[in-house]
Each structure stands twice: as structure tokens, then as C-alpha cells.
Amino acid sequence: MQHKTPIAILISGRGSNMRALIESCARPDYPARIALVLSNNPDAPGLDVARAAGLTAQAIDHRPYKKDRAAHERALDAALRAAGVDYVCLAGYMRLLTPFLTTAWRGRMLNIHPSLLPAFPGLHTHERALEAGSRIHGCTVHWVTEGMDEGPIIGQAAVPVLADDTPDMLGARVLRQEHRLYPAALHRVLAPDAAPAAATSDCLLSV
Ligand code: GRF
Numbered sequence: 001m002q003h004k005t006p007i008a009i010l011i012s013g014r015g016s017n018m019r020a021l022i023e024s025c026a027r028p029d030y031p032a033r034i035a036l037v038l039s040n041n042p043d044a045p046g047l048d049v050a051r052a053a054g055l056t057a058q059a060i061d062h063r064p065y066k067k068d069r070a071a072h073e074r075a076l077d078a079a080l081r082a083a084g085v086d087y088v089c090l091a092g093y094m095r096l097l098t099p100f101l102t103t104a105w106r107g108r109m110l111n112i113h114p115s116l117l118p119a120f121p122g123l124h125t126h127e128r129a130l131e132a133g134s135r136i137h138g139c140t141v142h143w144v145t146e147g148m149d150e151g152p153i154i155g156q157a158a159v160p161v162l163a164d165d166t167p168d169m170l171g172a173r174v175l176r177q178e179h180r181l182y183p184a185a186l187h188r189v190l191a192p193d194a195a196p197a198a199a200t201s202d203c204l205l206s207v
Helices: 016-025 045-052 069-082 099-104 125-132 167-190
Strands: 005-011 032-039 057-059 087-090 109-113 136-143 153-160 204-206
Touching: 005 016, 005 045, 016 032, 016 045, 016 167, 032 045, 032 069, 032 167, 045 057, 069 099, 087 167, 109 167, 125 136, 125 167, 136 167, 153 167, 167 204
Parallel strands: 005 032, 005 087, 032 057, 087 109
Antiparallel strands: 109 136, 136 153, 153 204
16 A cells, blocks of 8 residues: 555635546555645635545635734644645645745645746736747646745646637646646655656646
């Protein structure tokens, strides 16, 4: 039986990357298990997805904390520690983190971002890739550090930008690869000697 490292997933919305991680963690040979799903948004649809999969899913609403972001993060941190998790995967978690949480989980917190970093950190990445005339776009899994979308890269998946792409079309093409990349990158972190994930005809993936 493969040793499974306990992880948490932090979400704010629909949680499709979380779902990809849930599916991977369900495999006996995958080196992680999900001990907790946490959201800052009590209405995040992903919370129901997680509960339907039999996972513990908890919301810690940021709104009562007003501008005291560190206090909200202390509550998140307490929940993560109570659940005994070793790694944290941000998956569409839409709050900027303060140095409190990034320092507390340094080297143990990953994020997925919908661009080939260091290009297009921040929001609206697909629109910006089209405006810039990028011919190749993609997604990145990276370590979380204090600077937004700046930490060392763990893996990337690249897709072509096609002539008639809209931001939605391009975003959907990238999202399909996010769902391959995140489980592969986490696998690489937890089991570095395992074989790398394979590229496919529609994407170049490197972890
Ligand atoms: C993804 O595009 C992810 O890269 C970004 O936010 C989006 C979250 O989507 N950080 P989902 O909630 O995982 O479906």
C-alpha cells in the first residue's frame, strides 16, 4: 500500500482542479490523500463536490474578519494543523495571502495558475495572452511564496493559441491541462523518483 501524505485543498469557487485532485487521490497508487477541503467562501460550489465525495469540507468565511487578513489566515492555519495536513494545494483560492501563511507553509504550499509563468501573473490571463498575441499559452504549478504567482515553478503544461480563439475557448483548453498538470505536479513533489507524466498530442507537459 502506497504511503499517502495528508493534504488540504483551498478553494473559493467551482473546484474543478480540486475534483481532478480528488480523482487522483482515489487511486491506491497515488501518494496523497485529502484530509481537508477549506474555502473562504461558504457558497463555493466546490464544497458540495467535496462533501459528495465523502471529504471533510469546511468554510471559514473571510468577511467577518473585515480587513484583518492575518486573523483569517490564523483561523485557516489552525484548521490545517487540526487536520494534520503536510501539504496545502491552492486550487482557485482567490484571496491574496499574507506573509503569515506563506511563511508558515513555505515549501509545503502549491498553487496552480492559468498561464505560463512568469508571463501573465494575476487575473484575466487568457484575455491578456490573446491581447499580447501569444502563440503558446498554458498553466503552471508553483511553490507559494510571498510574491503573488512568483514562487519556483514545479511544472507547466503548454497549449497552442488558435487563430479564432476567444478567452473562453482558450481558457477551456488550458483548464483541461490544469486537470492533468496539478495531479502530476503534486505527484512529482511527493514521489520525486516516479516516472514523469507524459505529454500528449494536444499539449506539452513537463513536471
Ligand atoms: C483555475 O483556472 C486556476 O488555475 C485558477 O483559478 C481557476 C480555478 O478553477 N487559479 P477551479 O475552481 O479549479 O475550477
